[in-house]
Amino acid sequence: MDTSSSRGVASRTLTLPNLQTAFNGESNARACYLAFAIQADHEGYGPVASLFRAAARAEEIHAANHAAVLSGLGAEPASQIEVPLVMSTHENLKAAIRGETYERDELYRAFIVQAEAEGQRKAENTFYLACEVETEHARLFTRALVDLDKLRIDAAAYYLCPICGFTVAGEPDFAACPVCSTPAEEYESVK
Ligand code: FE2
Ligand code: FE2
Ligand code: FE2
Numbered sequence: 001m002d003t004s005s006s007r008g009v010a011s012r013t014l015t016l017p018n019l020q021t022a023f024n025g026e027s028n029a030r031a032c033y034l035a036f037a038i039q040a041d042h043e044g045y046g047p048v049a050s051l052f053r054a055a056a057r058a059e060e061i062h063a064a065n066h067a068a069v070l071s072g073l074g075a076e077p078a079s080q081i082e083v084p085l086v087m088s089t090h091e092n093l094k095a096a097i098r099g100e101t102y103e104r105d106e107l108y109r110a111f112i113v114q115a116e117a118e119g120q121r122k123a124e125n126t127f128y129l130a131c132e133v134e135t136e137h138a139r140l141f142t143r144a145l146v147d148l149d150k151l152r153i154d155a156a157a158y159y160l161c162p163i164c165g166f167t168v169a170g171e172p173d174f175a176a177c178p179v180c181s182t183p184a185e186e187y188e189s190v191k
Contacts, residue, residue: 026063027079035084046155054158054190058165100138129164
């Protein structure tokens with residue numbers, strides 16, 4: 001028996017809107033990064049454009065994971081996509097770092113605690129996977145910002161986990177995803 005359903009509808013009242021908030025946030029992050037990728041290409045920062053496209057794909061995976069949990073709870077995933085505010089690639093990277101850091105340190109951290117308190121294991125897991133991956137995104141965007149002067153070169157491939165969205169520069173040098181243990185050979189490449 002699913003212990004979450006035995007706790008009744010009232011216990012879901014916070015995790016359900018949290019899932020919707022997360023679904024909306026991931027959907028908007030995806031739209032934002034795709035727009036940032038176009039801008040990076042425009043400015044000749046090939047590897048940064050690739051990183052934004054890879055992160056966009058990861059956020060799409062997070063949105064799909066959250067949507068699956070929402071559907072399982074009988075709710076319909078809903079998002080409102082806002083027009084991304086696109087500036088220079090330097091500024092776009094700073095905005096991306098702010099967004100990833102907020103999700104890592106505040107949003108997902110709070111959502112995980114709440115889901116755990118409500119016994120919502122599937123929600124807790126999808127929040128945990130996204131939180132781990134945003135941590136890596138913050139690192140990758142920070143490194144790109146530091147190295148920006150050296151990145152006016154051709155695009156470089158990124159690889160990402162089809163299950164959790166974990167994102168790495170170049171082919172994985174590990175056998176299994178460090179976040180969700182999916183075999184590295186199942187990783188998909190984005191350039
Ligand atoms: Fe995400
Ligand atoms: Fe991210
Ligand atoms: Fe993974």
